[in-house]
Amino acid sequence: xxxxxxxxxxxxxxxxxxxxxxxxxxxxxxxxxxxxxxxxxxxxxxxxxxxxxxxxxxxxxxxxxxxxxxxxxxxxxxxxxxxxxxxxxxxxxxxxxxxxxxxxxxxxxxxxxxxxxxxxxxxxxxxxxxxxxxxxxxxxxxxxxxxxxxxxxxxxxxxxxxxxxxxxxxxxxxxxxxxxxxxxxxxxxxxxxxxxxxxxxxxxxxxxxxxxxxxxxxxxxxxxxxxxxxxxxxxxx
Amino acid sequence: xxxxxxxxxxxxxxxxxxxxxxxxxxxxxxxxxxxxxxxxxxxxxxxxxxxxxxxxxxxxxxxxxxxxxxxxxxxxxxxxxxxxxxxxxxxxxxxxxxxxxxxxxxxxxxxxxxxxxxxxxxxxxxxxxxxxxxxxxxxxxxxxxxxxxxxxxxxxxxxxxxxxxxxxxxxxxxxxxxxxxxxxxxxxxxxxxxxxxxxxxxxxxxxxxxxxxxxxxxxxxxxxxxxxxxxxxxxxxxxxxxxxxxxxxxxxxxxxxxxxxxxxxxxxxxxxxxxxxxxxxxxxxxxxxxxxxxxxxxxxxxxxxxxxxxxxxxxxxxxxxxxxxxxxxxxxxxxxxxxxxxxxxxxxxxxxxxxxxxxxxxxxxxxxxx
Numbered sequence: 001x002x003x004x005x006x007x008x009x010x011x012x013x014x015x016x017x018x019x020x021x022x023x024x025x026x027x028x029x030x031x032x033x034x035x036x037x038x039x040x041x042x043x044x045x046x047x048x049x050x051x052x053x054x055x056x057x058x059x060x061x062x063x064x065x066x067x068x069x070x071x072x073x074x075x076x077x078x079x080x081x082x083x084x085x086x087x088x089x090x091x092x093x094x095x096x097x098x099x100x101x102x103x104x105x106x107x108x109x110x111x112x113x114x115x116x117x118x119x120x121x122x123x124x125x126x127x128x129x130x131x132x133x134x135x136x137x138x139x140x141x142x143x144x145x146x147x148x149x150x151x152x153x154x155x156x157x158x159x160x161x162x163x164x165x166x167x168x169x170x171x172x173x174x175x176x177x178x179x180x181x182x183x184x185x186x187x188x189x190x191x192x193x194x195x196x197x198x199x200x201x202x203x204x205x206x207x208x209x210x211x212x213x214x215x216x217x218x219x220x221x222x223x224x225x226x227x228x229x230x231x232x233x234x235x236x237x
Numbered sequence: 238x239x240x241x242x243x244x245x246x247x248x249x250x251x252x253x254x255x256x257x258x259x260x261x262x263x264x265x266x267x268x269x270x271x272x273x274x275x276x277x278x279x280x281x282x283x284x285x286x287x288x289x290x291x292x293x294x295x296x297x298x299x300x301x302x303x304x305x306x307x308x309x310x311x312x313x314x315x316x317x318x319x320x321x322x323x324x325x326x327x328x329x330x331x332x333x334x335x336x337x338x339x340x341x342x343x344x345x346x347x348x349x350x351x352x353x354x355x356x357x358x359x360x361x362x363x364x365x366x367x368x369x370x371x372x373x374x375x376x377x378x379x380x381x382x383x384x385x386x387x388x389x390x391x392x393x394x395x396x397x398x399x400x401x402x403x404x405x406x407x408x409x410x411x412x413x414x415x416x417x418x419x420x421x422x423x424x425x426x427x428x429x430x431x432x433x434x435x436x437x438x439x440x441x442x443x444x445x446x447x448x449x450x451x452x453x454x455x456x457x458x459x460x461x462x463x464x465x466x467x468x469x470x471x472x473x474x475x476x477x478x479x480x481x482x483x484x485x486x487x488x489x490x491x492x493x494x495x496x497x498x499x500x501x502x503x504x505x506x507x508x509x510x511x512x513x514x515x516x517x518x519x520x521x522x523x524x525x526x527x528x529x530x531x532x533x534x535x536x537x538x539x540x541x542x543x544x545x546x547x548x549x550x551x552x553x554x555x556x557x558x559x560x561x562x563x564x565x566x567x568x569x570x571x572x573x574x575x576x577x578x579x580x581x582x583x584x585x586x587x588x589x590x591x592x593x594x595x596x597x598x599x600x601x602x603x604x605x606x607x
């Protein structure tokens with residue numbers, strides 16, 4: 001397997017405070033990799049640095065063979081690395097259809113867009129019923145579905161998902177994770193950030209455990225789920 | 238906004254070359270201008286025709302400001318500055334151009350050349366305003382919200398002060414020839430530029446009004462418009478869709494400034510002597526009021542607000558000393574009843590009550606309720 005994303009010694013600072021103290025991680029083509037850790041561990045910061053919303057103070061981020069650590073966020077999106085933003089980030093005063101339309105903003109291949117839309121709506125049938133409705137009036141779960149469908153329409157090679165289960169009912173969380181698997185099965189590599197370690201480890205191939213800005217553990221997701229340290233700290237048994 | 242369903246129907250390349258889509262709207266603009274031009278003298282007297290010309294100028298000002306304040310959600314308070322740039326450039330072009338080429342201003346024998354000078358001046362004013370928009374936009378669009386408002390407010394004030402410091406107006410061809418490039422500082426200081434012939438009749442005004450509305454409409458429903466509306470909704474989400482924030486914000490700023498320059502250029506040709514106060518805070522605020530009341534992002538809202546708010550003081554003139562009170566009261570009621578402006582971000586034909594009215598659903602629903 002070849003590395004699609006390679007992060008080396010990434011340091012990110014907020015003013016004088018160092019939030020990430022040099023983390024390194026690799027995501028291979030076709031994998032689901034999850035980044036787990038508690039509040040304030042630096043999970044979201046890592047994603048933001050990778051997608052270019054936050055500048056890295058030092059370290060390198062190589063995506064698909066090119067260093068993207070100095071590139072503008074919109075340029076990174078064009079190279080195929082797409083983040084579904086934290087807090088869902090749908091456009092509340094636009095309809096579901098308009099939101100999806102913006103997902104395909106960087107694309108011009110209308111026939112392919114139409115196919116991808118069908119595929120996305122196939123995964124999220126609920127959205128089809130809501131096409132004309134304002135995104136802000138959707139339920140939390142539906143908004144998360146919309147954010148994911150919109151990110152899929154951008155046709156990413158690597159999809160970054162930030163806390164897709166945040167604030168959702170357990171049943172909807174199940175659905176969301178089922179769909180994450182399906183998106184991955186259709187060829188999209190996924191880097192997942194989650195507080196819900198149990199679910200995250202179930203769907204991923206590999207995982208990294210982040211603690212106060214450092215990677216403290218990494219490896220096969222199944223093995224991590226059964227390791228004592230992770231079980232005590234994050235799985236609660 | 239083009240929906241994805243429409244994407245599917247489009248055969249690539251076909252729509253863009255269809256002559257009726259390309260050409261017809263522009264022809265319609267000319268027709269609108271001609272209709273207004275020939276119908277108005279029959280319907281209203283000279284006084285109201287003048288009011289109508291003023292309405293037209295403010296429609297352009299409001300619709301253009303709507304591109305940056307409405308679509309992109311960037312609160313600019315310097316629109317009057319761009320308008321004043323356009324007004325002075327266009328006015329001085331016509332005035333000094335006439336002196337230079339003909340030796341006198343406002344001579345009936347020079348009428349058609351004068352119109353030519355006016356159009357050239359408006360074009361020039363549009364370009365200069367656009368350049369000013371670019372220069373102001375590029376550094377200040379790194380700022381958000383209140384800070385952007387303050388910087389743009391400062392721009393308008395800078396223009397106002399600069400205009401106040403200019404020297405007296407020249408009034409004969411010989412002096413104009415001598416002055417050469419120094420003409421730029423002969424803009425008559427605080428008392429304002431006088432004697433610009435009012436070449437902008439109803440035809441020209443409403444030609445520019447309809448063209449501005451058409452441009453604004455096309456932008457709103459293009460990918461640029463989509464990008465701008467997404468920036469207004471959520472900058473981070475827009476960025477993660479691949480929208481280049483700076484590029485689109487600057488684009489909106491330049492477009493708004495250019496069209497604001499056109500509004501100013503016309504303003505100086507309707508017999509309203511442009512003065513430094515036209516660049517100031519008060520005037521900027523007048524235009525912002527139109528945009529906010531019409532609904533941020535709604536073209537038809539801006540148009541309607543401009544028509545109503547310019548006509549209202551004229552109609553209320555009968556009530557003399559009470560008219561400002563009534564005016565203020567109407568504004569307060571508006572903000573309570575429709576806090577998002579008249580139409581919000583929608584156009585009038587997209588509103589439920591409007592479409593319902595015309596398809597007869599409204600009556601059915603009423604009948605059903607009984």
